[in-house]
Amino acid sequence: MTAIHRMAKMAGAMASPARLKMLEFLADGVARSATDLAILADVQANTATTHLQVLLKVDLIKVKKQGRYRFFQIRDEVVGDMLEVLGEQVAYLSHTQIPPQTEIAFARSCYDHIAGWLGVNITHSLIVNRYLEEQTNGNYSLTANGETFFSDLGVDLHKVKKSRRQFARACCDWTENKNHLGGALGAALMGSLQNRQWIRKNPDYREIFITKKGKQGLADYFDLNL
Template sequence: MVAEYVAYDADIAAVASLIADPTRAAVLTALLDGRALAAGELARLAGVSAATASAHLARLLAGGLVTVVSQGRHRYYRLSGPEVAEVLEVLARVSPRPQVRSLRQSRQARMLREARTCYDHLAGRAGVKLLEAMLAAGHLAGRDSYELTAHGGRALAELGVDVDAVRAVRRRFAPACMDWTERRPHLAGALGAAITRSLLERGWYRPGPAPRLLELTDLGGEGLAAMFSCKGLTSNTPVT
């Protein structure tokens, strides 16, 4: 029997096969916080040899899922853009959760749910609650893609976000990104990235003890409550 031709406009299988390998999936996940990492660091995080990591990175590079930056003799890899991060987040949302085998894994899983970066914007319970607070306060309007109101523009200017510069970026302005742990959207795009950058610069959030993790500071809890009426957030600081 001759197979019937099915028209398609993208070679989904080629990209899916790149992500499907466990080592390459681990490498891509390690790059989800937007940082550029050396091959040796990625090998350690994926639990493979340097030679094995280099071979997988070559395939990811050829497939356009990562880019490389050279500094002297060193080469640093990062995701090729926010679109790749979005694909990985969607896959995480429909994938089974790995079995937790230690107290450390349980603690990190809890911290990932509370506050993390999704490429370059705030995600987890913290990101979802911030978006809900901004919508409730009238800072944003819309559903699947948001527009900033005049009231929201003033609030973000107070936060230190240059909205005009954000609009000039060649990237979607303020799309919703479905959070894979909360099953509700957080704010992504150029605006989500700019807000997250300001939160870190102000010291309202700080990097956590593992990649992607963020910790809410006391200053941040007070500031988010005062500026956005965003309450009920908890710190990600591990209990010792």
Template structure:
């Protein structure tokens, strides 16, 4: 149909294992050279360049020049949202060893979803915000911050007015691929994760893993009543 977006064209770009590796890698690191992406996908640099060109043409990634080097990153937050949503529908990765099982469990416990907190911890924290009436579900895609929520998030050191002026969704409901429930995304979700990092409650690790520090475990329990196993 000529009057609707051509989702088949975008879906075709996503339906390639090498390009999928690129996009998942860029969910973890905001800016990678072609050589690093080629290495992760196990393909030649020439083949990688062809895939990257197609992803740029499809407006899924963008490239920035820094001196003699080019760095690739996701084109927008919306692209990250699509990748996370597809991950919720995709078959779970097979576990063939203790190492792969351990890595899978770490991802499920806590991880970054582009620029906000996901996994069991992200869902648990979002559930707390909802139960405390800091957030309410305004529609299928978003949360609304209540008056109590404004007080709470401001007390965390988050400037809600500045966040709402950003050219992105403010408080979005993001379907968590491992928990099959929603966690907080958008500019507010990003700000919450940044605050937890600043407070040294959590630490970002390679491969999107997020670890909870001893201070964090004690603080989540003391301030939110959340017990992290």
């Protein structure tokens, strides 16, 4: 195996949207489970496994086993450099205007729940309407009114509560520097809004599009003027 061969393998490991999404997501250094990464990359769990094996083989990521979980983590911060350089080159060489930061920041997903301006403001609305309450540990709890509200929206609260995931996590968004609703409830909410066709998620990126129907619905339910 020569240097050239190794370089080709390394480049090959990054030559897949699914793997790039995983890497980008892991770039912050936080370890995530295989399932999370599968959801993020929008593939089945077994497909995610093979992608993760590819990344492991070229040492871009490392893995910690913890009980029945396997947590994957970026191998080294320098990996972020490579992603950055790659991204810059693409922006520069294909002289494409990358969608401006503001647009993505407006409505984006934090892999399975709504982040960005939209996520922050939905969460804010839930709190001022007393559907959610902030707990001392920083996370949220659902009020009685909240139960009705979420059920109205089509969220299967029974299923959400049964999930092993953190129920209603407060997730901090770097673009807004404010919290938004994550965890099992956040994911279920996003699922419902997608079912209602209020939002549509770009499968390739973290953008969220709001439909015409969604504009109305979001205004009615969350007091949002879009």
